Amino acid sequence: MSDERTARLVRAAQNGDTLAMNDLLDELCPYVERICAPIALQQGEDAAQEALTAIFRGLRSLKEPAAIYGWARTVAAREAVRIARRGARSEPADLSELPARGDPQLATDVHDVLTRLTPEHRAVLVLRDLEGMDEQTAAAQLGIQAGTVKSRLHRAREKFRKAWSA
Amino acid sequence: MVGMNWPTSELDTVARLRVLAAGVRGAHITEQVIDAPFDDVWAMLADLEGDFGEIVTDMQGVTVLGRDGDRVTLRARSRFGMRARIEGTQRPGWCWLQSRFLLIGIAAAPLGAQTLVAFTGGVRIPGRAALVPVGVRREGRHSLARLAQRVDAGH
Numbered sequence: 001m002s003d004e005r006t007a008r009l010v011r012a013a014q015n016g017d018t019l020a021m022n023d024l025l026d027e028l029c030p031y032v033e034r035i036c037a038p039i040a041l042q043q044g045e046d047a048a049q050e051a052l053t054a055i056f057r058g059l060r061s062l063k064e065p066a067a068i069y070g071w072a073r074t075v076a077a078r079e080a081v082r083i084a085r086r087g088a089r090s091e092p093a094d095l096s097e098l099p100a101r102g103d104p105q106l107a108t109d110v111h112d113v114l115t116r117l118t119p120e121h122r123a124v125l126v127l128r129d130l131e132g133m134d135e136q137t138a139a140a141q142l143g144i145q146a147g148t149v150k151s152r153l154h155r156a157r158e159k160f161r162k163a164w165s166a
Numbered sequence: 167m168v169g170m171n172w173p174t175s176e177l178d179t180v181a182r183l184r185v186l187a188a189g190v191r192g193a194h195i196t197e198q199v200i201d202a203p204f205d206d207v208w209a210m211l212a213d214l215e216g217d218f219g220e221i222v223t224d225m226q227g228v229t230v231l232g233r234d235g236d237r238v239t240l241r242a243r244s245r246f247g248m249r250a251r252i253e254g255t256q257r258p259g260w261c262w263l264q265s266r267f268l269l270i271g272i273a274a275a276p277l278g279a280q281t282l283v284a285f286t287g288g289v290r291i292p293g294r295a296a297l298v299p300v301g302v303r304r305e306g307r308h309s310l311a312r313l314a315q316r317v318d319a320g321h
Contacts, residue, residue: 013189016294018269021189022255022262029177037175044175049185052177056189111173130172 003066010065021056024068028052031069032076034130038114039080039122051079073131074141077123081142084119095135098125120144179259180284183273186262187286190269192297196306197284202317204276207283208258210316211272214240221312222270224287224305225252225263244268266290269297285309 006027012020032055033048040047054075062071098121099106099113106113106129114122120142127138177185180197187193200207210217219226225242231251232239240252240263254263254270261272270287285306288297 013295016291016296018186018190018264018290018295019253019255019262021186021295025182025186029182033175033177034172037173041173044173045177045181048175048177049181052185053188056185059189110171114173126172 006068007065010059010062010068014060014062014065021059025052025056028055028068028072032072035073035076035126036080038110038126038130039077039119040084041114041122043083044080047080047083048076050083051076054079073127077127077138077142081119081123081144084122095121095124095139098128098135101129178275179273180275180282182260183271183284183286186271190286190295190297192288192291192299192302193269193271193286194302194306195284195286196303196310197282198310198314199277200281200283200310200314200317202281203279204259204274204281207281207313207317208274210313211261211274211283212256212258214238214256217316221316222272222287222309223312224268224270238263264290266292283310283313 006024009020009024009027013024029048029052032051033044036047036051037044051072055072058075062068098117103113114125117125120139123142123144124135124138127133127141128135131138133141184195187195211221212218214228214230219228219242223245225240226245227243229241230238231241236255236257238254238256240254241249242252242265243249244267248267250265250268252263252265252268254261256263259274261270263270267290268287269290272283272285274281274283276282286302288302288305289300290296291298
């Protein structure tokens with residue numbers, strides 16, 4: 001679907017056209033599901049429903065219709081982290097624990113890798129590998145602390161790779 | 167990386183209806199488990215010119231004016247006798263209809279041998295994604311009760 005048509009749908013939905021809201025849901029649903037599932041794992045459906053609910057409740061406040069995907073992405077990732085974290089202890093994310101982009105283990109069994117990461121890490125991984133963002137930007141968008149230096153990142157990736165190839 | 171086998175999930179139609187209703191102020195969702203298989207329940211709800219009008223009494227004398235894919239255009243009479251042109255989307259497990267003054271949303275999803283049905287709708291506030299907050303819950307309850315009765319009676 002073209003960006004122009006999406007922006008038109010958002011405008012119509014903001015003006016109270018519920019058919020446009022229906023069309024917009026058809027368009028956003030697979031996108032939000034794709035982001036929520038790898039972050040919230042077995043709670044992926046709950047996360048997608050919560051994220052889409054927040055998006056449709058807040059639609060009128062979106063000033064720039066063309067920004068709908070960027071906004072939906074941030075809401076989806078944050079909601080997925082929140083749902084996955086529900087009831088769990090929160091700790092700052094250390095990005096050095098993330099597998100590197102192109103890590104062979106990721107391609108072999110992404111699900112197994114994901115279950116070993118915290119929800120915050122999974123969110124950064126999804127935004128990086130599915131959405132093409134860099135790690136620091138992804139962390140900033142999620143509002144999580146990411147105090148990591150490059151050498152440490154490199155060392156940890158090596159450790160991660162060794163653990164998987166052992 | 168996009169080609170990798172990332173975990174996936176898919177919202178069912180009832181969850182989608184909850185989402186859409188959240189964006190319509192005053193839209194209340196009523197849900198009920200109907201003791202019949204999805205195909206039987208949906209056959210009734212999808213029959214816009216027949217059973218539908220007996221269940222959703224906000225829309226009566228429904229005539230289908232046209233279809234284009236899952237798009238549908240109808241003409242119907244409200245309970246108060248006013249005729250209206252209605253547009254919407256209808257596909258298995260999903261029906262979302264809007265006229266200038268009316269909104270009806272119905273979703274159904276299989277639940278084993280039973281069916282979960284969700285209903286929302288009411289009188290629209292023109293120009294806004296909002297419903298007049300009168301009788302919304304009652305209409306939902308009554309529509310689902312009529313559906314359950316018709317299913318029981320084997321209509």
